Amino acid sequence: MITEHTSCKEDHIEFTKITVSDLIDELNELYPNLKTLDFQVAINNKIVDKESRVTEKEIALLPPFSGG
Numbered sequence: 001m002i003t004e005h006t007s008c009k010e011d012h013i014e015f016t017k018i019t020v021s022d023l024i025d026e027l028n029e030l031y032p033n034l035k036t037l038d039f040q041v042a043i044n045n046k047i048v049d050k051e052s053r054v055t056e057k058e059i060a061l062l063p064p065f066s067g068g
Contacts, residue, residue: 001063005033021050023059038064 003009013030015023020041028035040047042060 002034002037002039002061005037006031015054018053019050020048020052020054023054024050027061034061040064 008031011030013026015026017023017026020043024034024041040062041050041052042048042062043052043054043056044058045060047062
């Protein structure tokens with residue numbers, strides 16, 4: 001779903017801010033269609049909140065999913 005909206009499966013960007021919220025803002029500028037999607041951010045394979053610090057080089061955007 002995210003790939004379809006961004007036409008990108010993987011990207012490498014220079015990011016100098018601190019929080020996940022800052023990262024989302026920057027991604028929304030690069031990929032305006034992301035603004036219409038609900039997604040979560042994972043760092044080191046753990047879902048994090050928007051106030052978490054970006055400390056790793058690899059970050060994943062995860063679409064909504066259900067479990068059980």
